[in-house]
Amino acid sequence: MPADFNWAIGGEAGDGIDSTGKIFAQALSRAGRHVFTSKDFASRIRGGYTAYKVRTAIDPVQSVVDRLDVLIALTPRTIEENLDELHDDSVIIYDGDRSTMADVEIPGEMVGLDVPLKALAEEAGGAIMRNVVALGAACAVTDFPIENLDSALKKRFGGKGEAIVENNKEAARAGLEYVHEEFDHEFDYDLDTTDNDYVLLNGDQAIGMGAIAAGCRFYAGYPITPATNVMEYLTGRIERYGGHVVQAEDELAAINLALGAARAGARSMTATSGPGIDLMTETFGLVATSETPLVIVDVMRSGPSTGMPTKQEQGDLNMMLYGGHGEVPRFVVAPTSIDECFWKTVEAFNFAEKYQVPVYVAADLAMAVTEQTFPPEAFDMDEVEIDRGKVVDDDSIDEWLDDKGRFQPHAITDDGVSPRAFPGTDQGAHMSTGLEHDELGRRTEDTEMRVEQVDKRDRKVETAKNDEDLSPREFGNPDSDTLIISWGSNEGAMVEAMEFLEEDGVDVRFLSVPYIFPRPDLSDDIEAADEVIVVECNATGQFANVIEHDTLTRVKRINKYNGVRYKADELAERIKATLESEEEVSA
C-alpha cells in the first residue's frame, strides 16, 4: 500500500458525519499516526451531501490527495460524488438494509461490504450508533487495533456516562466481527501504530488558543461560518484567565465592543468572515486612525455576497489591504498552516500593540475546518513572547506630557509610534477620535498637523519593515530556476506537490508568504528565477497583482475558485502544465 491512507464517511447533513469522522481521526491520532482531515459539506442543517475525509500516515501529512481507499457511504450520492477518487482497490462500506442503499451499484473492481449497520447498532443498544458500527468495520478492513477507537469513543462520549461508552465500544466490535466473519477477503490496508503523542486541532482552534496564549482577554463576535469555531473555542476557556467573550448583536457591534476593550487596555480580538468584514470596515478606519491595537481575524470563505459559505476561497485579500475610505496603514498576516494559525495570532497581537494598528489575520476556510496532528511541542507555550509596545504608567508618563501637563497619545515620533496610557493612569486622560487630530488627540484641520499625523502613521510601517523579520517560509531547491509563490493554506498542498514534481524530475523553489502587509521585498528572488508562478485560491490573482506591483515583473498565475482547496497531486499537475504553457493560466 502507499505510505498514506485515505478514508471518508459521507452521507446527508444531519447523519452525524462530522462527529463520526472526528472520532476516527482522533483514534488514528491517539494511535500515533499523523492525520489531516477535510470536509465536503453543504450549508444546510439537513439534506444535501456532506463528507468527512481523513488522510493518515506515519509521517506528517498536510494536504489532501485525489485518492480514496476506504469509504463509508450512507447515501448513493456519497459514492457518486467520490467516483474520481475511488480506485480498483477501494473498499466501500454500506448498509444494504437502508432503503436508499438497497440497489446501490459498487463500481468496477471495488470491494463493496454490505454491513447491516443499523441492525447491529440496535443489538448493541440503539440505531444511533450505526456509524460507530461502520467505524468498527473500517478497523477490520484496515487491520487497525480497535483499542484506539475505544479511546476516541471514551473521549467523545465520556461525558454521557460509562454505559454509553460501553455500548459504543460494543457497536464498534459488532462491525469489526461482522466483517471478519462474513467477508473472506484479504484487504490491502494495514494501519500501523506508533508510540508518538499527537494533538489534533483545526485552524480556528489554533487561532483561539494563540489568542489566549498571547494574553487576549476580550473577544466580541457574531457567529458566521467558518469563523464561529474561534468564538466557540474561546467561550468557556478565556474566562479561566480573567477574560470574557461577548456575542454581539452584529458585526458592527462586535468590532466596536472589541475596540472599546482595546481602548481600555485589553488585548482584544474579533473574528469573522467576508460578510462580517464588510460591516466591520465601517469602524476599521476609526481603529486605525485612533491608533488602537486590535486583532481582526478574517476566516475567508467563497464570496462575493453570501457566495458559497462553506467553500474555500482566498478572495478577501484586496478587502483587507485596501478596505475602507481614506488611507491608513494596517497590518495583514496570513498563517500558512494550522500550527502557524497559533503563532501568527500571537505575532498579530504583538504587531498590534507595538505599532498601535489594527492587524488582520487572514485565515481561510481550508485551514479553519481542517484538523491536523502535531506534536504538542509545536505549540510550546514557553516560546510565546508578549511585547506590549510603548505603554506608559503613572511614573513614566511625565516625559509625554506637554508644557501644560497634557498627555500626548499621538505624539509625533521618529518611529511613528506614540505612547499609550491605559485608562486609570494618572494624568493620562485624553481624547481619541476618528477625526484628524493633533498630538493631544483633539480634532484639527491644521494643514501641517494633518500631514504630520499622516506621515507619522505611515512611518510605523517603515519601522516594522526595518525591525521585524518578515521573511517568507522557504521550501525546495533554493537554486531552482522555477519560483513558486503562495500565501495562506496552500502551503501544505504545495509542499506535498513538490514530492510529486520531484518524481517527475521538476524541481522548484517555493516561497510561502505569511506577511502580506508589510511584506518582504521579493524583487531579487523573482529576478533570479526564470519562471515565477503565484498560486492562490481566487479568480483574479490578488496576491499576484501585489507581487507584480512590487517587482514590476509579470508573473504566471495558478488560480482556483471552484470552492475546493488545492490537492497536492492536482497542484503538481497544474504547475507542470503552467511551466509547459506559454500563456498565463487560470482555472
Add this chain to the structure above:
Amino acid sequence: MSSDVRFTDFKSDKQPTWCPGCGDFGTMNGIMKALANSGNDPDNTFVVAGIGCSGKIGTYMHSYAIHGVHGRSLPVAAGVKLANPNLTVVAAGGDGDGYSIGAGHFIHAVRRNVDMAYTVMDNRIYGLTKGQASPTSREDFETSTTPEGPKQPPVNPLALALAAGGTFIAQSFATDHKRHAEIVQQAIEHDGFGFVNVFSPCVTFNDVDTYDYFRDNLVDLADTDHDPTDYDAATDKILDSSKEYEGVIYKDESSVSYEEKFGVTENMSDIPSGAPDDAMDLVREFY
C-alpha cells in the same frame, strides 16, 4: 479617586463650538457635575461619544474618551467597561445617533445591562447637517428633507428601553440644571444600564420643541406621587403621549449588571509577559 474633585476638572480647555444657547451646554455641565458628585475623577472616567453635535462632548470634557463611529457608541462603551470594570463609563449621543443609525445597538445595550450611563441629547432634529428630521421629530415637522413632515410617528425611546428590559429609564431637561445633574448621577450610580433621555433644545433649527415648549409642558415626577419602582405606573407614564415627563420614570431595584452576572471583575489590561503558566493544558486538551 480624590474627594476634592470639582466638576470643572472634567472640563477641557477646548471651547465648545455649539451654537450659543444650545441645550448641549447644560447637558454636558450636568454630566460633569454628576461625575464629580458621584466621586469620580478624570483619570478613572471614560466618555464615549457618537457623531453629531452631541458627539463633540468628549472634546469639551477632560477624561479618557473616544469619539467614535456614528451610532456605535454603546458597544464601544460596553467594551471599555467589561475590559476594566473599575472605570466609570458614560456614553453620550444624540437622537439620530442613538435612535436612528444606532437603534439596533440601543435595544441590545439596554438588555445587556452593562453598568454604565447613557445620556441622549434629544433635540428632535439633525443639527450638524443643518436641520433635517430625526427619529424623534414630530409627524408634521417640516424640514428641508421632509417638507410636509416625516409622516411617520416619532419613536418613543423610553418605550423602546422598557420593552427591551430596561432597568433604569429616566428623562431630564438640559437647563433644569440641578434636576438634570441629579438624574444623571442616579443613572451613573445605578447597577446596570442607566438611560437618560435629555431634552436638549436646538435653538437654531428646531422652532417647535423649544425651551419654552418644554418649560410649559414638562411634568416633574418629583412633584407627583410617582413611584419609579412600580413597573405598571412607569409603563403608564412612558406610554402617555399627552405629556412630557422629567425624572426617574422606572428603576428596577433588583437590577444585576452584566459584569456581575458573568463575573467580569478583572482589569483585563493586566496580563503576564508570556503565555499563562498552565497554558500547555490548553494544548493537551487536543490529545
